[in-house]
Amino acid sequence: MSKPDSRNSNIQQKALDLFHLYPHSKWHTQSVDVLKSEHASEILIACSGGADSVFALLLTFAAFPNARNRMSVIHFNHLLRGQESHDDQNFVKKLSAELKLKFLTKNSRNPHKTDEGTLRNERRDFFNSIISPTKSGILIQGHNLDDVAETLLWRIPRGVGVEGLCSPRPITKLGEHTLLRPFINQSREEIRNALRDVNIQWRQDGSNASDQYLRNRLRKNTLKCWKSDSDRDLLSGVKRTRELLGEQDYALKQWAEEAYSNSQNNGVLIITKLLPYPKAVLRKVLTFWLSRNSKSKITQQSHVDLIIKSLNRGEDLTLDISR
Numbered sequence: 001m002s003k004p005d006s007r008n009s010n011i012q013q014k015a016l017d018l019f020h021l022y023p024h025s026k027w028h029t030q031s032v033d034v035l036k037s038e039h040a041s042e043i044l045i046a047c048s049g050g051a052d053s054v055f056a057l058l059l060t061f062a063a064f065p066n067a068r069n070r071m072s073v074i075h076f077n078h079l080l081r082g083q084e085s086h087d088d089q090n091f092v093k094k095l096s097a098e099l100k101l102k103f104l105t106k107n108s109r110n111p112h113k114t115d116e117g118t119l120r121n122e123r124r125d126f127f128n129s130i131i132s133p134t135k136s137g138i139l140i141q142g143h144n145l146d147d148v149a150e151t152l153l154w155r156i157p158r159g160v161g162v163e164g165l166c167s168p169r170p171i172t173k174l175g176e177h178t179l180l181r182p183f184i185n186q187s188r189e190e191i192r193n194a195l196r197d198v199n200i201q202w203r204q205d206g207s208n209a210s211d212q213y214l215r216n217r218l219r220k221n222t223l224k225c226w227k228s229d230s231d232r233d234l235l236s237g238v239k240r241t242r243e244l245l246g247e248q249d250y251a252l253k254q255w256a257e258e259a260y261s262n263s264q265n266n267g268v269l270i271i272t273k274l275l276p277y278p279k280a281v282l283r284k285v286l287t288f289w290l291s292r293n294s295k296s297k298i299t300q301q302s303h304v305d306l307i308i309k310s311l312n313r314g315e316d317l318t319l320d321i322s323r
Contacts, residue, residue, distance in 0.1 A: 145188070
């Protein structure tokens with residue numbers, strides 16, 4: 001969409017024009033509430049230079065002028081596309097300077113590792129290295145409604161429960177910090193049309209056209225066909241489904257927290273108190289227990305399956321749950 005040396009002229013005014021088109025009433029309500037209520041938190045805005053993140057950056061800038069002294073723009077350069085990657089980095093740097101916002105960036109140390117998991121973990125580590133451990137922080141990302149649909153398609157073949165199906169969420173708690181996706185209820189097309197309406201440029205990531213990554217294939221092939229084959233507005237249905245799944249996941253977590261509290265003593269689960277609960281609650285309680293009593297950051301549901309099976313059979317079980 002933009003050349004490597006292109007600049008967005010009068011970008012602060014264009015950001016205000018964009019906010020006029022997309023006031024708070026079009027944002028995700030809970031995300032706006034968080035931003036309005038947090039008066040001291042650092043605000044990090046992740047920006048790759050692509051349309052979605054430029055949209056999120058400019059709207060956050062325009063909507064919260066009194067918080068600009070707490071805002072920083074962050075950009076991680078994976079170094080995957082040679083000069084194009086550096087052009088993206090420079091584009092975001094210039095955009096940040098024109099908005100008079102702090103700019104923080106880092107280059108990958110493993111540019112030859114290109115799997116999706118490694119790329120995601122590198123970005124997360126970058127965020128964790130920036131955010132203050134003693135001060136609450138907010139990370140804003142530009143995920144949209146199409147991303148929700150893609151994630152749904154990406155996760156179903158892996159076998160996930162309610163918690164996995166209602167991701168990405170508008171709000172995710174990361175310890176003392178909060179991850180916000182204020183525009184998760186807007187489609188990719190709506191976001192790009194809005195940027196065009198106020199003549200705002202963005203960077204086009206050429207790797208999005210590659211079939212190397214599963215998400216790209218789902219976006220180009222599966223989601224496109226799903227939309228055309230559907231007998232109604234697909235994204236509206238996906239939006240409603242994610243909301244309903246989120247409500248159900250919250251209820252299940254509340255029930256499981258109560259069951260966990262009633263079934264444990266000093267970190268030890270009392271099985272006779274736990275087994276009467278429905279299997280979904282039992283699974284959630286075991287997940288809580290494993291995550292709180294082991295060094296492993298991720299609880300494998302295959303491990304939980306083995307534990308449930310051993311509990312039902314009354315058998316002893318030993319598991320290696322972490323390297």
